Amino acid sequence: MATKPDFSQEVSNLLYASEGNPLKRCIQCGTCSGTCPVAGFMDLTPRRLIAMINAGLKDEVLASNTFWCCASCYHCTVRCPSNIDIAEAMYALKRYSMWKNQYQEGLIGPIFSETFVKMIVKSGRSYEPVLAPTYIFSYGIREFFQEAYTATNLMLKGRLPVLPPRIKRLENFRRMIGRIIPLGDLT
């Protein structure tokens, strides 16, 4: 008889097996949080997050900003004494969070990721200016002007793309994506 997977198993299922990525092996040593360069910006440290995953506290986990702060530097992963791929677990949580549309209010990460994916589907390439609006209006006026200043300088140095690039075989590309997930309203 099939049993409903618990939250820890759900997260593990969203990982492409780093040899099974044994979250349950965590001995709570704290090496990951001690190494993490962004730990100071997270409301819950990575170690604590894993303890909460193992305890099944789904809503609290999804309400934290921890995994959206992850810089994906993998330093935790290479140092973990239990060989847990913590960075990948953070990716899994991002995917879970986007799938369930459940995340902390005010975070830019989810919107940015969605925009990015739509952009790739549209053209096969990334194009920075398209991404700008996603955050400019989330930040304040000061940040807007700072970013505009930097962008202008880059443009003057010829480093900002003007026209969005696209790949040639875009139709095939879209159909290829469609074979993995239905594109639906992404097109």
Add this chain to the structure above:
Amino acid sequence: MKQYAYFPGCSLEKIALSYHLSAIETTRKLDVELKELDDWNCCGATAYFHVDELLAYTLCARNLAMAERVGLDLVAPCSGCYKNMYFTSAHLQRDPDLAEHVNFALEEDNLHFSGKTAVRHLIEVFVNEVGLDEIKSKVSHPLRDLRVIPYYGCQILRPRKDHENVEEPQFFEGLLSAIGADPVDYPHKLRCCGGSLIITNRLAALSMVRNLLQSAVDCEAAVIATACPMCQVNLECYQQQINQEFGTKFFMPVVYFTQLVGLSFGIPPKRLGIGSELVSATPVLSWIQKSKQEN
């Protein structure tokens, strides 16, 4: 002439154009041909993996399959692209079910992945394929012990691929020494620059960059050398903002390792894209100028 399928990645088109220019110039001098992969698509960076893993692998697999079709190993100058492509290839080779699923999608573009292509980072080509001795022999303008920081960044070495040294690598230092520079013993050479957070968590990223720059200044370095466009942009283009935010006075030039290699080969700076920085690399140039005069 050794040939590679060259995967520039989205950033090398404009924002990191100098990396592309200097890569082409230096590899040409070393008898290596970087043939741009026709119709390559974005590797997915980090954002694609936030949405769907299978889809992200498919994006990378398309590039790998195209490289396989032209029968060349794939070379990526960007650490992010390199990491994505390398691990996609590794996972697909190890898991035939995953490969089957992805190949099913690739059929729509008449492509097939079978894992025959090796994936290399551009700096690997310099250090392992060409070799430091060969590079040294082509140096006509050694960099006169210029104090350079070998900034590896994070995704070039992590996650671990084999049993390589992920905590104390020395290959970047080796390359810098070969071109006559003085590699600095930089305690944060493996630290992340926050590249993926620059938009989604601006403050965190700027904080990380600030620590890196402060440490660079403490080490009395003249310039930071990077091997990834994300690192270069993060370290260089936001120094003004960091100075405003934290009250610092950073003005540290950040260049690509290929630009330094190119300068040591005597290639004119303009051809290496020097001049397009927001933080001018003129101090670096004038240091090396003296080398030209003394030779």
Add this chain to the structure above:
Amino acid sequence: MTEKVGVYVCHCGTNIAKTVDVVEVARWAEDQPNVEVARDNKFMCSSLGQAQIEEDIRERGLTRVVVASCSPHMHEKTFRAACEQAGLNPFLFEMANIREHDSWITEDRAAATLKAKALIKGAIERVVHHQPLEPVPVDINPSTMIVGGGIAGISAALELANAGYHVYLVEREPSIGGHMAQLDKTFPTLDCSACILTPRMVEVGQHPNITLLTWSEVEAVDGYLGNFTVSVRKKARFVDERYCTGCGICIEKCPHKVVDEIFEAGLGNRKVIYRPFPQAVPKYPVIDKEHCVYFLRGKCKACQIFCPTTPNSIDFDQQDEMLKLQVGNIILATGYDLFDSRRIPQYGYGRLANVFTSLEFERLVNAAGPTSGRIVLRDMQTQPNSIGIVHCVGSRDENYHVYCSKVCCMYSLKFAHLVHERIPGAEVYNFYIDMRTPGKGYEEFYHRLLDEETHFIRGKAAEVTDSARLPGEEGKLIIQVEDTLIGKQRRIPVDMVILSPAMEARYDSREVTKLFRMGCDFDGFFIERHPKLDPVATMTEGIYIAGACQGPKDIPDSVAQGAAASARVAGLISRGTVFMEPVRAHIDAEACSGCRICNSMCPYNAIIFHEDEKVSEVITALCQGCGTCVAACPSASITGAHFTNDQILSQIEGILWDVREPLAVPV
């Protein structure tokens, strides 16, 4: 002649009965040819079960017995004893394993029952071909060799010597004492290590029953239980033990110093002619040939010039001595190495000057050490005011050693205490994952450290760096860690960092196992015969292990194991003769053609060739019954007792009892 076989099928509670229909199997067995009686029983190994077998042998005149139950490893001995009690030769017994080989590997009742029948039929067919056998007597040489002169080896040696038996104690270094001699204080009593160790060392040195061979190594081991021939190389000390009085003038006068990598852990120097430490046993110094100016350039000879004895004790022409020693048993007590902390670059050992390992710190803190017990930084001068002690370096880590090294928490606490004692007011931080204090007085010791206001931070140190970022970090070593009990990343600046690395197996432990023909595990520690019930014996008869070479452990456990190994050996010696399993090979001299193929095949060198008669012979006591020669002999002149061709082939036919088609079996 037909035999009368008794067949006993065990339920083993539900272990077998749940899957195998034991009642049916017993009923079926009774109908088989040669079977006199077949019974089933809830627990054959119980007294009742055994009594049943004995009764049947006596009352029914059984000539053979088959028990179908668990693995022979469990109860073959039990049932053989039962047979013997009733007057039946114990080797006229056979076991069929219908548990580990049947009921425990499937849930299919029909298949399991069928297999049980096949196994029992095989056993019945085989056992009728069994012959009565007598165990082989082996005399035990009362001398014992103990390899390794640390605390475990010393304890073992004293136990045996005090029992009146002779011991050779072989030690690689110039003096016995091992790692314990390097320590300052021992936990949890804070006894001075040398004070409790040296009396034992002296006792060993003076004991009439102990032949001490230091600066010596075992090079070859031949023979078998009770009769080992061990080749020992007694390396040249270049000091003549017959005349040397141990006055030490040579050491004083030697003009050349080298860094002492071994005893002083690289922190101090020693002379080229040296004793590892002042209380060394034996007292004779040793010349370090590789650094001695005389051996390198033919100059100096200060030691010889100043040696006061007549004749002179310095002998530059001394040669290594090869000894061939006869012993009955060997105890290995070769100790441990410390994990190399350079393998973890993020802790900075080797790169950052003021990061120390535990053994380095032991030498610093030792009153007889390079700083006379003052705790100072690498400059050998400055006293640190804040110290960080990092637990679990190289242990509890899939990247290095998975195991917990058992003693590091305790010695880390000891270090914290010593710092409080020597540097009052110093800030001491211990960074741990779990606090493991399982021994007598250990938890109380932890409380003592809590009372001394040690800062305990629960978090495995992520990295040690000298790159200052925040105020107060300039010029210090910073330990970055997550304080997991608070849930925040912290940076703790300290003057000195002490790493607590794991105990690991000696670098050459694998070579040693090959030499002594026993085994080690994946971590290199020697393997005991049974992890729970037999921690000091090995799978090789006559070879025992004791101390840290078997796994990380503290001093009381090492002493206990040394004594246990000695007790085992003493038991054998006092019996004088031991009986070995008669499962051996025998060569029919009449049939042997002298081709000598078996000679080279034998893995135990147990076959000799008689030149005069041109036939081979098996040395029964050396033979381990592996069967290689039996199979290799082209003229089938070799019989393996208890594994004859008839026995094996009948067993096979019995197992295949229900195969319908005739099989082409070459006879």
